Amino acid sequence: MFPDFNRWSLPLLILVIQGLVFVVLLFSRYFKKKHLSDLFLGLILLLTCYAQICYTLGFLGWYNEFRTTKINYFLINIGVALAPLIFLYIKSITTSNFRFKTSYWWHFALAFVIIMYRFSIYTYDALQPGFNDTQNGILKIELDEAYIQSILSYIETPFMLLYLAFTFQLFYSYRKKIIQYFSNTYKLELNWILSFLILFSLSFLYGTIQDIIGSRFMDLGYQQRWWLNLFMAIITLYVGIKGYFTDTTKLNKLDFTFTPKTIGIPEDTNDFEEKSISNNDIDTVKYLMETDKAYLNPELNLSDLAQLAKMTRGQLSETINSGFNKNFNDFVNEYRVNAFKSMLKEDKHKQLSLLGIAQECGFNSKATFNRVFKKLTNYSPTEYLKSQLN
Template structure:
């Protein structure tokens, strides 16, 4: 009886997943302000919904009723890796060009070409192959399984690399990164990774059960999370449309500024920091400072990296720590709290302040004040 109930419940569970996939897609497309990432996620949900539909239709020998569809479901697993990667690129501020889109569609087209002979067979002949567990197509079946596993591992790795590169870029661009939280994107990657592990184990029920759970998680984060900050994307610009700024970027990329120029810009940076205390602005970013110094952001980034051996994030937060150390020992500031003085120094969260303080001072703020005989809370 329990087995019967489980068998009856499974299709309902999968149909619920199909409904959530299609409904989530329509919800995302119904958003007033849609970004490229929204369209990618909506299309991905449609693909997942279609994939689950194939699975449910073929469940419990249902392929006999839908024999004309046999084979068309095989390339679907090759779509999820590229969709994950393209979505990660979009939410991390990169807009994939036509070449990237086409390149990531190639694996799916290759699989369809490999299956062409099988797909051109009559539905009855495909059923016979299906019932005989791929007899006559053993080599093709093994090759597709290998490529499927490789695709999963490859795109999970590629997605993790994209997030790693994005985190590096935001550290080069922003002085506070707490509001730019992309940790939730790891849930999507972990979810896909678990599904691919189930693929390796070759347990269809486990695979598609994980897919349903993945849909729920992806739908929640995809709909509820606001967009991530965009970063400047370097792209090829036709010669006829290049601006002075584009020419400056190209010049920078080909010819690094000399030591004299680097030290001159650095002196201007130090002067600005000392005179105007720019680091006290919690929203300070590289582009703004570069504009004040009248230099290209890439050049300013190189100046900081070459002299301070730090990225923009570390450089500014070190300044903030020094400012906090300076003002916390002043007698007139004893009436303020640690957190208020941290905010006064340019930090925008207690977590960021504590993390950076321990990083640069090698002790907690309370330990530092105890050593300085400062008594504030």
């Protein structure tokens, strides 16, 4: 009987429906605001929801009720499209002024070939006598299931691994880059994206092991494969929620137009004679930090400090990296940590919480403050305070 709501079908159905709700929300926002990250994420969710349909319908009793269903023709290996989409999604939110280039379509060449192949065998089988009386036609059975599916399974695994490697490389490159530009990076670190990539990689590993066991050691039925689909459905919902409610569009405005440790392109378009590091540059930066206390601005970034110093971002970055032997993030936060220590000596902790003092010193999040303080002092803030009181 269809639909059969049971302990196998109901969780998948609920998660898939919720995932599709976020697909609609993301697509709607894309058509209103034209943010490519919304389009990519919406497509990622749509494909992962699509992949769950086969199992959801199976547990709902679709195949028992509709013996001649042709749905198998359209259950396509989504990995060859999903992996490039994840890569482009990460690229779209970590690259300043991201635009979709025509060359990016080549990422989906294999997916388009598979789709055309599936429609071709469906068209051929549909023209054969008796097609309406059976579930799978002659090419689906004797070509697709006999040979092509096995071949695709060998192609899909290295394809996914390659794109996952590229995606992790892209993400960690972005992480390394932001510490050269921003003093408070916690809100820019996209920790939920890293969680998503790790979860997706684990699900891919789980699926690969499951396929190996199912093809070489024992036959795995729907119920044994249910857990992977539940895991993927949960990941889909998690990504949908985080992706929709997290504003990643501000990252698209980040301007990474020079390579740190080199003199870069000036902020304005006027020609500019590049200058090497001088003691005067170092003294200027010291004055801004020690006298003007520029570090007290929690939103201080490389561009802000460069404007105050009347330098280009490239010159300032080179001055900090070579003159102080630090990246921008460590350079600014060391001043903030020293200011925090000074306030503790003045017994400010009797009037404010440790977090309150940290905010007075220019930190804008507890996570950043705790991590930076531990890195620079080898103590947590609380441990440091106790050591000073003893």
